[in-house]
Amino acid sequence: MLKNGLDFIGINHYTSFYSKDCMFSPCEPGPGAARIEGYALRTAQKDGVYIGEPTTVDWLYVYPQGMEKMVTYIKERNNNTPMFITENGYGENSTNEEQFHDVKRVEYMRSYLQALADAMRTKGADVRGYFVWSLLNDFEWTSGYKVKFGLHHVDYGTLKRTPRLSAAWYRQFIANHTLQILSAQEY
Numbered sequence: 655m656l657k658n659g660l661d662f663i664g665i666n667h668y669t670s671f672y673s674k675d676c677m678f679s680p681c682e683p684g685p686g687a688a689r690i691e692g693y694a695l696r697t698a699q700k701d702g703v704y705i706g707e708p709t710t711v712d713w714l715y716v717y718p719q720g721m722e723k724m725v726t727y728i729k730e731r732n733n734n735t736p737m738f739i740t741e742n743g744y745g746e747n748s749t750n751e752e753q754f755h756d757v758k759r760v761e762y763m764r765s766y767l768q769a770l771a772d773a774m775r776t777k778g779a780d781v782r783g784y785f786v787w788s789l790l791n792d793f794e795w796t797s798g799y800k801v802k803f804g805l806h807h808v809d810y811g812t813l814k815r816t817p818r819l820s821a822a823w824y825r826q827f828i829a830n831h832t833l834q835i836l837s838a839q840e841y
Contacts, residue, residue, distance in 0.1 A: 670720030743787030
């Protein structure tokens with residue numbers, strides 16, 4: 655145990671899943687990367703219904719309530735130790751039309767930031783910072799350059815970086831210093 659406790663807790667949050675205990679409940683355990691992970695079934699569906707809107711990325715479902723629930727849970731379990739959302743973002747296998755007019759990313763960010771604001775305002779969570787993933791398209795561990803998380807499109811042939819709608823929206827959100835969050839259609 656640390657003598658003076660934690661300075662802060664960093665949280666990476668993108669999506670949510672249902673989880674079922676497979677040690678004491680009848681279920682088929684998940685594959686798991688580590689041995690302990692095999693004792694639970696992680697699934698995006700319950701009774702055939704997805705937890706949130708599926709995306710073009712096979713593991714990403716839009717469920718902003720998960721942000722509020724997760725931050726509240728960590729607040730309650732850790733005596734409201736200051737938190738930073740160190741990663742949160744929307745990835746997609748985008749088409750040419752979606753490359754620059756990424757409305758779904760804007761809606762994802764708007765809804766997740768609203769859920770985070772709700773956890774802070776109504777539940778008293780001590781969240782000190784938020785970092786969107788990612789400024790630029792990048793190399794994702796298991797997807798390479800296929801999945802795009804960047805607020806800026808990167809042309810890998812020329813390395814030209816072009817801001818997407820989400821970059822302009824996020825810049826405006828920060829500049830306004832307000833929790834009143836506009837949707838992509840209002841922007």
